[in-house]
Amino acid sequence: MxxxxxxxxxxxxxxxxxxxxxxxxxxxxxxxxxxxxxxxxxxxxxxxxxxxxxxxxxxxxxxxxxxxxxxxxxxxxxxxxxxxxxxxxxxxxxxxxxxxxxxxxxxxxxxxxxxxxxxxxxxxxxxxxxxxxxxxxxxxxxxxxxxxxxxxxxxxxxxxxxxxxxxxxxxxxxxxxxxxxxxxxxxxxxxxxxxxxxxxxxxxxxxxxxGFYELSLKAEDSDEETAERDSLQSTGPYCYNDNTGLWEVYQHEVDDTTSTPERLVVGSYNVLAEFTWPVSRVRYPLLIKNILADNATADVLVLQEVTDDFLSCLLDNEDIRDAYPFVSHGPPAQSDIEPLPSLLNIVVLSKWPFDWEWVSFKRKHKGSVVVRFADIGFQNDDEFVPVILAAVHLTHGLTDGAISNKKIELQRILNYLRKTYPENPWILAGDFNLSSSSFTIEAALKKKAISALTSSYLAGFDDKFQEFGFIDAWSTARLEFGDSSDTDEVFEGEQGATFDPTVNVLATKIVGSGFNNRPQRFDRILIRGQSLLKVSRFNKFGFLMDKPSTDDTEEDELEPSFASDHWGVRCTLRVGRDPSEKLPDETDSLVVPVTLTPAPESLASASELSDTLSTLDVFPSEEEVYRRKNVLILLKSIILESAAVESSDGSAPQKRLKQSLILVPCGSYGLGVWTSDSDIDCLCIGPYSSQTFFALAVQRLRKAADRGVRILRRVRANTGTMLELEVQGVKIDLQYCPATAIAENWPTVLKLPPSHPVFTLSTQTLSKLKAVRDMDYIRRSVPDLAKFRTAHRLIKAWARSRGIYSAKFGYLGGIQVSILLARVCKMLARESKGPVSVPDMLTTFFSHYARFDWRHKMAFDPLYHRQRLPYTRTAREPLAILGYFPPSLNTSHAASIPSVRTIAEEFGRASNLLSEEGMTWSRFLCGDTNASTTPPSPALLDSAGAVNFTRAYKSYVKIDVQYWGISPSRGASFVGWLESRCVMVLVDLQRRLPGVHARIWPARFVSAEDAKLITAAASSGGDDDDDSAAAAPSAEASRDYQGCYLIGLEPASSHEDNATTTTTAREDAKVAAGTLQTVLHRFEEQIRGDDKYFDARCQWMSAEVVKRGDLGELCVDNRQWGGEYSPGDEEEEDDDDDDDDQEEGAEAEEAFEARGGDSEARGGTKKVKKGGKKATPPANAVVSRAGGSGKLRSALDVLSRLRWDPNLDSSDYIVGYEDRFTGAREKPLEQWKSEQTDEEFIPQHRVLYFKRQSDGVIVWERRTRKDELFGSGN
CATH class of the missing domain: 3.90.1140.10 (Cyclic phosphodiesterase)
Incomplete structure (x- = not known):
């Protein structure tokens, strides 16, 4: 063994x-x-x-x-x-x-x-x-x-x-x-x-x-934008038990008798943690005193930077326990309660029971306490929808890394709220640590503490809040009730500051010296009310001071101090739905749902889509982007005169004008969907009357002629006056809106609801503001603006190529496309589980509107119009595409039954094309072409649809237009006015011949031979610096212009009635032909009978029915002189108006400067000419005008006629004009300078008369209103 x-x-x-x-x-x-x-x-x-x-x-x-x-x-x-x-x-x-x-x-x-x-x-x-x-x-x-x-x-x-x-x-x-x-x-x-x-x-x-855990594979600083509930850190709230004298985990019991309170007061306070050991309790009594102050008492209080020791001390206070019986975390000093997880913690105290969860931001110690109130919310059918409060304390600091972390943290909690509580009212409160002072941000940029990209992130936080439906309680309350705690001596973004080193010594110690020592609005309360919560009051607290006492320092030796480096913020909310308001789901019957239609494989590549648009020059080049930015900066500097010279007393009165007058780009440029051939639409908003503004604007614009600024024409429409400008080769439409309150509160006013008192304005004023307000809402509400812009540009290119992009002809315009696309984008984002690509967005767009019942349904944004839709469609509105803001929600007033049918047909055609196998974006836009012989190009994009249109119908209505006048601007006025009346033909044809479908192409056609001449003239005119050459490609081409508009005719139904006899069909055709001729004859009479716009001496129009073979070879006229007119537009360009502009502009400018630039800031505006003593003119100046009812042709028209009319000898004429110093003088016409940059240039309003030298006869005189050349005037 x-x-x-x-x-x-x-x-x-x-x-x-x-x-x-x-x-x-x-x-x-x-x-x-x-x-x-x-x-x-x-x-x-x-x-x-x-x-x-x-x-x-x-x-x-x-x-x-x-x-x-x-x-x-x-x-x-x-x-x-x-x-x-x-x-x-x-x-x-x-x-x-x-x-x-x-x-x-x-x-x-x-x-x-x-x-x-x-x-x-x-x-x-x-x-x-x-x-x-x-x-x-x-x-x-x-x-x-x-x-x-x-x-x-x-x-x-x-x-x-x-x-x-x-x-x-x-x-x-x-x-x-x-x-x-x-x-x-x-x-x-x-x-x-x-x-x-x-x-x-x-x-x-x-x-x-x-394994014991599911191993986390995500990095701590992951950029993932979806936050997660951390079940480990989430616990039940605690409630104080008076019987045991202990804080115990609260178990909520459902009580059907409890009702939602009528108000909810929310507070937030950063209590400034102690960072040194051993812990000092010196500030604790003052902190508790501030929390219990009358101006701080709340129903729910969010505290940041709470430590174990402070929480134990706070909850040991009987008054605190009485005011806030519920708290998210118990006192760590109690033996059976664990300590707070971090050194700096978020704690929520409440008067009302709640439960909560910790939403982790993945970075250690960072997250949000998300509170669900048990008894505050609304009942939606059988489901109770509670109010959700998310308490945050974002990463501090003004560095690239810190701002990036804030952006990620904020995105995570917002996405969590959207995903987990999509229909609930939200409150987002806490210390956001977002630097708001413009001084601080600009200084950080200059010192390269942050990058330009980081600066843009900072600027985008407010847009992010708006995107998620939040309103800032401070901003809302300040506009309604004011904020008296602010001073005027602050930089932008410092009003409402909650962290102020200039006042608070504790804050000064935190930041020290440098660019961070400016006031910042770090602490905020944001509300998404969902019609349940409404801001009624906002205030700050934490201003109580006291002398801290310590064991080793005499109290008399200490200076009074605040309790924290932050002020607290408190917001009072009204709780409850207005009985007159309907629940969101009550509009469901009006909403046409959007279903995702994925793009086929051949169209699914977003990069190929972008390449196609780039090839077709749909995207503007970088040079064009830079150019337009500079043009807009130049226009602002001219209109606002930001570089004004200071007055003798050292003040700058013009700066007041700049502050009270704002210039806002709108339309396609403001939305960021413009193309290289788009105009820039601009709206000025200010406290002055329209007449005073345009007088000042015209004067300043004319002074800037040497900087590449030209006034093309001045249009007076029913909606107000508009200036068409050309600034360094870029066309600009400038309008003005007199609205003092809007200008003073810009751009915060854009966040206010339509019912706000600031929008108690006239219908005309609201109409002008509507374009900007609609644009702003679309821009900040679409899920992905970059994708939206790409999709918008393709839709616009498609609509133009198919001949349905022109609102004045009853088709789609920029705002209609924007609304239609925005609602698809937003509804897809709400319904889709993930991001939607641009190709999928486009195929869904065309598929959705191909099936849309335009006759019975309205297209509107259900995420904006969530309540009762404030609009009732009438029988006279064949198309209803609703915008967002009053006064008129329907943006498609010019639509007709034929144009709506055309739109529907084109959407159907587009949807069918996109579903074809092997379809590409190039083929979709330009049609089937041989890529080797006819590659896709911008020219093909513009011409393919028009060429097909001239071949698509057996017969057409041809509306011929001719102009042989001298003034190109008057030709533009005539052509534009005629275009605005063409829709009348469609309406009349539909009413009298319902069996015929008429489709107008929204462009003028010219013969191919004339098109070549116009193109050649434009090419030669582009190298000429003369104003007349720039105004029109060719004087001869402008004076003898011939073009036409085409309306294709076809049977309204493709199904023939087989029972109809041949004889009956012929008789019906004869009747239809007669009715058609009657309609056209009536249209001719209406146009020719309008004395205000139609002048038979230099204009002509006619309408007739022609067969396809008689059209000849036609091309689209690409000249832009027709402008964008609407019904009621008129253009007043007589020289008397020029006189008014010059004289009133000069005197208004003098009066403005004399009164410190604030003469009309608060009251009604009167003509400066009518007030005060008139200036005494030179003795030999001719300034009076004889009475007369006729309109006198302008000096510019006469000058052009004398120069270009072959029947007149320009060398035989003399110009009489007023010299500013010597009085009336004369100069030969051939020596007269029209170029504004020329040293000898004389403004047209100083021309007194034109005289024939051979016999001394005056052929045109301003004073007597004599005109032998045109027969105008008396």
Whole structure:
């Protein structure tokens, strides 16, 4: 019989870090430990909470043999143990100092229990042939850096505050390390290999190692924009129990008798944590005093930077407990409540019961407390929809990294709210740490502390809030009630500041010196009311001061101080739906749902779509973008005169004009969907009358002629006056809106609802503002503006190529396309689970509107018009595309039944094309062409549809237009006015001949030969610097212009009635032909009979029916002189008006400067000419005008006639004019300079007369209103 082996001869080495022998607490005890481990322990998720017995342990290949030995060791320990039980109670904290860091742990302080554990460990080591060594039982909670640092002491104190954890161990666990690779990074996790029972020593072996956590594979600073609920950190709220005198976890019980309160007061306060150890309580009494102040008392209070010590002190105050019986976190000083997870924490106190969850931002210590109120909300059918409050404390700092983190954090919580609580009212409150001072931001840019991109991020936060439907409680309340706490001596963005180093000494100590020491509005309360919550009041608090007292400092030696470096903010909300309002779902019957139609494979590439648009010059070039930006800057500087010279007393009166007058780009440029041939639409808003503004504007624009500024014409329409300008080659339409309150509160006013008193304006004023307001809402509400712009440009290119892009002809215009696309984008974003690509967006757009019932349905944005739709469609409106703001919601007033049918047909055609196999975006826009002979090009895009139109119908109505006048601008006026009347033909044809469908092409046609001449003239005129050459491509081409408009005719129904006899069909055709001629004859009479616009001496028009073969070869006339007219537009360009502009502009400017630039800022505006004493003119100046009712042709018209009429000898004429210093003088016509940059240029309003030199006859005179050339005037 062989001798038994000794332990030394069978020793198994315990040197492997891939295995461990430990004791693991029951999983229900992990929560309080893991809340801290998740934040402070580098081994969290790699290891479970554990007390090591032996680590390092045996090699993996020795586990089987070791497990057998361990079974014997456990049995041996049990035999020598008093009761065979192993009790553990973790009730104390300790530290293991290391060279580079420190391990903070909890352990059992009882010697008897430690001795039992050490006996078990000794038995295990002996069974493996190893000697016992020094052992300190511990459960690691975290690590710290500096043993003497404040952070170390705070963490050690926090760990020591953990509630005692006690259990009886039933087994010892054998762990094995499993290694893995994720995205090239090595990760490992300790998993359960098996366990040995302490009761009988039996081995329980897992089939495969079992993990304790789902290993997180996302980086801490991941850019993922979706936040997640952290169930580990989320706990129930606490409520104070008066009977026990303890804070206990609150279990909400449903009480049907509880009603929603009529108001909800929300407060937010950053209490400024103590960052030094030991903790000072000097400020605590003053903080509590401020929280309990009358101007701070709230129903729910969000606190930031709350520490364990302050929370325990706060909740120990009886007044606090009475005011706020519910709190998200209990006092850590209470033995059974765990400490707060971080050094700086968000805590919510409430008068009303709630539950809450922690939404992690992935970066440690950063997240949001999301509160759901149990009794505050509204009932939607059988479902109660509670109010949601998200409390935040975003990353601090003004650096690229800090701003990027804020952007990510904010996006995460907003996306979480949208995803989890899409229909609930939201409150977003806390310390946003968003620098608002323009001085601070500009200084940071100059010092390169932040990049330009970061600056744009800062500017985009407000847009992000608006995108999610939030309103700023401070901004709303300030506009309604004012904010008296602000001063005037602040930079932009500093009003409403809640962090003010210029006043608060504590704030000054935080930021020190530099560009950060300006007031900032860090703390905010944002509301998405969902018709339930409405802001009624807003105020700041925290202004109470006191002298802090300490043990080592006399109170008299201390200066009074504030309690925190932040002011608190408080918002009072009215709760309850207006009985007159309807629930959102009540508009569902009016909404046409949008269903995603994925793009086929041949169209699915977004890059190919962009390449196609680039090839067709749909995207403007970088040079064009830069050019237009500079043009807009130049126009603003001219209109606002920002570079005005200061007055003698050192003040700058013109700066007042700049502040009270704003210029806003709108239309396609404002929305960012413009193309290289688009005009820039601009709206000026200010406190002056339209007459005064245009007088000043015209004068300033004419002064800027040497800077490339030209006034093309002045249009007076029913909607007001408009100036058509050309600034450095870019066409600009300038309009004005007199609205003092709008200008003074710009752009904040755009955030206000239509019912706000600031919009109590005239219909005409609201009409002008509507374009900007609609544009602004679309721009900030679409889910992805870049995708929206790409899609918009393609739709516009398609509509132009198909001849349905012109609102004045009853088709689609820019605003209609924007509304139709925006509603598709937003409804797709709401319904789709992920982002929608541009190709998918476009195919859905065309598919949706191809099926749209235009006759019975209205196209509107249901995400804006959520309540009762404030619009009733009439029978006289064949098309209803509704905008957003009053006074007129329907944007399609010019539409007719024929134009709506054409639109519907084109949408159907487009949808069918996009569903064809192998379809490409190039073919879709330009048609089937041979790429080798006719590659896609901008010219093909513009001409393909028009060419097809001239071949598509058997017969057409041809409306001929001729102009042989001298003034190109008058030709433009005539052509534009005629275009605005063409829709009358369609309406009349539909009414009298319902069996005929008429389609007009929204462009003028000219013969191919004339098109070549016009193109050649334009090319030659483009190199000429003369004004007349720039105004019209060719004087001859402008004077003798012939073009036409075409209306295609076809049967309204494609189904013939087989029962109809041939005789009946012929008779019906004769009747139809007669009716058609009657309609055209009536149209001719209407046009020719309008004396205001039609002048038979230089204009002609006629309408007739022609067959397709008689059209000849036609091309689209690409000249832009027709402008964009609407019904009622008129153009007044007589020289008398020029006189008025010059004289009134000069006198208005003088009066404006004399009165400090503020003469009309608050009251009605009167003509400056009618007030005060008139200036005395020179003795020989002719300034009076004889009375007369006829309109006198302008001096410019006469000058052009004398120069260009071949029947007149220009050398035989003399110009009489008024010299500013010597009075009336004369100059030969041939020496007269028309170029404004010429040194000898004389304005046209100073021309007195034109005289024939050969016989001395005056052919035109302003004073007597004589005109022998045109017969105008008297």
């Amino acid at each position: 062989a001798a038994s082996e000794s332990p030394a001869s069978s020793a198994i080495a315990v040197t492997s870090h891939d295995t461990a022998l430990c004791i693991i607490p029951p999983s229900h005890l992990w929560s309080s430990i893991d809340k801290l481990r998740a934040l402070y322990d580098k081994a969290f998720e790699k290891w479970p909470p554990h007390v090591n017995l032996v680590y390092p342990f045996v090699r993996v290949e020795s586990l089987e043999r070791s497990a057998e030995l361990l079974q014997s060791a456990v049995q041996s320990w049990k035999q020598h143990s008093a009761d065979g039980r192993l009790r553990i109670q973790l009730d104390s904290a300790g530290v293991f100092p290391h060279k580079h860091d420190n391990t903070i742990y909890i352990h059992d302080s009882d010697e008897d229990r430690n001795a039992s554990l050490q006996r078990l460990r000794r038995a295990v080591l002996h069974s493996l042939g190893q000697q016992d060594a020094k052992y300190q039982m511990h459960l690691t909670v975290g690590q710290s850096d500096d043993l003497e640092g404040d952070a170390h002491h705070f963490l050690l104190d926090k760990v020591d505050s953990l509630p005692s954890i006690e259990w009886e161990a039933s087994e010892i666990a054998i762990l094995v390390r499993e290694r893995m690779q994720f995205d090239g990074a090595a990760k490992s996790q300790m998993k359960l290999w098996g366990s040995i029972s302490l009761s009988d020593g039996s081995l329980s072996r897992a089939q495969r190692p079992v």
